[in-house]
Amino acid sequence: MTVTIRLPNWKARRGSPRSRRRTTGARDRSGAADRKGGGRPKSAVEKAIFVLFLSLPFVTLIQTVVARTSSYAGYSATRQLPLETVIVGPRWAFTVPFGVKNKADIERLIECESGGLNVSGPDSDGIISDGILQFHRGPGDTLARSTWEDFSRESGITGSPRDPANAIRMADWAISHGLGPRWTCWQLLGLSPGS
Numbered sequence: 001m002t003v004t005i006r007l008p009n010w011k012a013r014r015g016s017p018r019s020r021r022r023t024t025g026a027r028d029r030s031g032a033a034d035r036k037g038g039g040r041p042k043s044a045v046e047k048a049i050f051v052l053f054l055s056l057p058f059v060t061l062i063q064t065v066v067a068r069t070s071s072y073a074g075y076s077a078t079r080q081l082p083l084e085t086v087i088v089g090p091r092w093a094f095t096v097p098f099g100v101k102n103k104a105d106i107e108r109l110i111e112c113e114s115g116g117l118n119v120s121g122p123d124s125d126g127i128i129s130d131g132i133l134q135f136h137r138g139p140g141d142t143l144a145r146s147t148w149e150d151f152s153r154e155s156g157i158t159g160s161p162r163d164p165a166n167a168i169r170m171a172d173w174a175i176s177h178g179l180g181p182r183w184t185c186w187q188l189l190g191l192s193p194g195s
Contacts, residue, residue, distance in 0.1 A: 092116025
């Protein structure tokens with residue numbers, strides 16, 4: 001579809017040297033008809049396109065106002081996560097570059113599980129566990145068939161339990177999905193979903 005925009009034909013004013021040079025005839029009569037609003041009548045489509053063209057700035061303004069007010073209205077209704085989170089304990093702190101939904105639970109788990117130390121060693125049940133959140137290793141002291149691998153397969157989160165940021169992201173996902181009781185300290189601390 002081609003849209004043609006016609007600009008007004010600015011005729012010379014009466015009495016100007018240019019208008020005096022014109023001779024009378026058919027050409028002048030058609031020009032006079034155009035000046036008086038005669039000539040070919042505008043079709044409904046041309047009028048609609050003209051009105052649409054003139055209304056576009058107003059439509060854009062209205063859309064902008066509606067979009068901004070709806071985004072502000074939704075701001076208070078939805079929980080916005082910060083771009084980074086600081087997880088803090090009595091003698092340790094970790095800053096992660098993402099929002100954490102279950103910050104308080106994770107802080108309590110880290111303090112109970114490792115005291116904030118990024119360690120690998122036998123857990124209370126004798127199984128080697130890794131990182132600040134003590135993810136159990138699998139058979140043969142590997143990550144294969146470990147708690148980390150189980151959670152990773154379900155969540156799509158990759159990395160290592162020895163990386164504090166990865167461990168915190170995985171724990172946040174696990175708690176949000178009702179898997180908090182998989183930690184011994186979850187039960188010892190009496191934590192519950194939404195605590």
